[in-house]
Amino acid sequence: MSSIISIRGLSKTYAGGLRALGRIDLEIRRGEIFALLGPNGAGKTTLINIICGIVTPSQGTVTVDGHDIVKHYRATRALIGLVPQELTTNAFENVWATVSFTRGLFGRPADPALIEKVLRELSLWDRRDSMIMTLSGGMKRRVLIAKALAHEPKVLFLDEPTAGVDVELRQGMWQAVRELRDSGVTIILTTHYIEEAELMADRIGVISKGEIILVEEKAELMRKLGKKELTLQLAEPLGAIPPQLAAYRLTLAAGGRELVYTYDAQAGRGGIAGLLRDLGAAGIACRDLHTTQSSLEDIFVDLVHEKP
């Protein structure tokens, strides 16, 4: 799959000396949903703002669909839609006017039918004549999405798009995002709801202290870094782990009534079979067992904490 965004050696140090980005190299593939995860202050918004033209990079280059964001800013910005993290809206404008304004600002001819379609899809049609200041936080967030979609972008940046949005609305928004992706729009999202990234993304990038520390297919990431735990409920409690089982990473829990085996997802089921055989040989009987797999959130926390 070809890249739609190529970032090479990008760095940003603010005038006050704050180094927000180190040397970032990153490729965003055409038509994917790319989730950029990182703790607060990691550099996610700075990276997005540089690509969109809001922040000036200190070094490096970014191309969008082959166009340099500085030399050919008109071409690149016309391709990009941005939903910012903050709820920044023109409070005294109505919904229709502000969404139409964005389309004009991006040099596109007026298209009332398209604006109507966008507003209907985001459940804003009934509030099209309402002043933005009268809308709820979730509606304002959807207005920002409508504005970003008004000029039919090929790349959509969603910077914490579901912050402050209730669960039902959030699910509706993600459905709309999936449909956009299916229509060929590339989506880059940042979110604090890691389960959303797990649910939505094709690939995950983790940024920490201004550096990309990992980019991976989501499924591959889960496979590589996900940990599994097998919990065995024992027929009789154990006082200690027998020496012949020392080769396994076992811990006792629930007062000796449970034996917990932690293994990498990559190890597959071979380790479990061996453990069960060895347990039988040691005369340890089990009443029940269940497995759990670490979530993307666990993986993310592990990654960020590992970085010095």
Added chain:
Amino acid sequence: MNLRAIGAIYAFELARTRRTLVQSIVAPVLSTSLYFVVFGAAIGTRITEIEGVSYGAFIVPGLVMLTLLTQSVTNASFGIYFPRFTGTIYEILSAPVSAFEIVVGYVGAAATKSIILGLIILATAALFVPLRIAHPAWMLAFLVLTAVTFSLFGFVLGLWADGFEQLQFVPLLIITPLTFLGGTFYSVSVLPPLWQTVTLFNPVVYLVSGFRWSFYEIADVRVGVSLAMTGLFLLACLAAVWWVFKTGYRLKT
């Protein structure tokens, strides 16, 4: 050239004026008209003519200029400061528009509003005082040039300001006193020689003088000098705007 973007910014700014019609149009027209009532119809008849022009008519160009200057600065500064204040400036900065197009949109809208106001005030003045315009084309030229120049100045102010107080500071504490002391209510020639010299350092003198010349063919300074000084200030404002966008001052980090 992204003409649609210019049109979008221009229409957006004028829509703001329509939403606040009383504050934007009615209030300045009413407050300026009070001068015509007081100095034109009431006190003006007891003040001697100045170079053959009744006092009420004499002050009209200066008062129009006062409104034009303050409104141009206020409109343009507020127009660009408000998106900075609310954060919606992100949209302008991330759009495929050049600095030139942004300036044309904002400054064009601010100047348009000021010019409309100036013309309404002139029409209102004609109801109270005997108004004549010797050089309508020059009158319009001065009106447009001044509105554009001070809208540019306001745009720079809106980029520089860190708060609403700073936005108000320039129109209220600089522009208004300079206009009152710039020959709006009197001819500079009636001042003692020392003060005549001091007055020539006030840039508004050149604007009022040139504008008044287009009405009554009387001027405190030669009309060519007025034009040159206005043009010079226009160039200074253009240079400031160019520098702002080149460096990203107060716009980009």
